[in-house]
Amino acid sequence: MKHTELEIQELKIQVKQMWNLVIAQLSKTKIALLENNTALALEVISQEKRVNAYELKIESDCENYIALYSPVAVDLRLALSLIKVSNTLERIGDFAEGIARHTISQECKTIDVKIIEDLGIEKMIDIVLEMLLDGYIAFETENTKLTEKIMSLDIQVDELYKNGFYILAEYIKENPLETMCALRLIIILRKVERIGDHCNNIIEDIVFYVDAEVLKHNNKTSLK
């Protein structure tokens, strides 16, 4: 393998490591939230620095790669995609950390288990985790056949988010003393919904890299 190819392989390895870290962060956040596990939430918060460090390193290495090797065609698309994917993974890492911070909030020490079940937060997080993992597989295998699945999962997340609004509105009416907790739950729902959007963005970047097609701002239903 040529040394220029080795450089881009090394970059891909870094992105995959970052990806695994973000998946681990989100998985721990889910447990911390559902089991009210403060120690795990604190672990997620402390690990966020590692996610940020990966983003900075990958960005810098991609800049060097572009400046030194003047990549074209698939190599250029890959370098551009790696920058975008690492930025997006960092945002997902931020959301995971944000949810972990809400988990340890002093203003809402115990969240009603039933409302969490009614909102389907566990299901929402499981779906975005699946999207994140499918994105990883698409990137690893350079195969975009999972694109449609990821985008349809995002639609499911959006629907759960919208339903959650109505459920919480009712909940606040019936339990006005729990308003602060309910507001926190809205924020958590919103963060999970945004993670779904970002997973969508990631698969769009992978499609750009692998198939040289631009999906951004296209109607999701127009996908083959």
Next chain:
Amino acid sequence: MMIEAKNINFYYGNFHALKGINIAIPANTVTALIGPSGCGKSTFLRLFNRMNDTIENAKLTGECLVNGQNIYDKTVQVDALRKNVGMVFQKPNPFPKSIYENVAYGLKVNGVSDKKYIAERVEQSLVAAALWDEVKDKLHQSAFALSGGQQQRLCIARALAISPSVLLMDEPASALDPISTSKIEELIHGLKEKYTIVIVTHNMQQAARVSDKTGFFMYGELIEYSDTKKMFLNPENIQTQNYITGRFG
């Protein structure tokens, strides 16, 4: 430092070709010299195996050091210097001999007569030049039967056969097609483990791809010398920036 220039000034008659050049090149690195035509980069490169000695009315001041020794010291013999500092030129220049004899030539003129040793060195040099697999079955055919890219790698093998520590390359890939160029670049990248390489190139992308350090020359001056990453991402001098971004002139 493997190679050092201390306040080098070089004149072709009245023309001041190199102006106060100072540079220190570490061992086992690839250093690219870039700059517009006539900027002095090839003149500077050729100083390090005294290729400019025979030019009429040429004058040099300052010190050129290889491995700490001033190579223009009266005690230095040019033949001995060139065993340590090999050179590869823009146009492949194999001798009108067989592939084997081309590589063995330097050893033989330096008095080596042990045939077994010569055969070993020929093979090692051709392997190091990434040419062995392509020529091992036709070592006694004429070097002129090889393609341009193969001839250039043969010239590199010829230079390596006498075990230099420094390899000077003056536009080694400019006459080659992209595939041969890629092979030469890969070769240069691999050779730095054992050799210190200085390469003059007009191709900035090539400089960026193969080198660890880059020196930018203009009007006989060394405008900037730094790590290649820094040079191509964030050069310090506006002239360097204008040149590498194509805004020069």
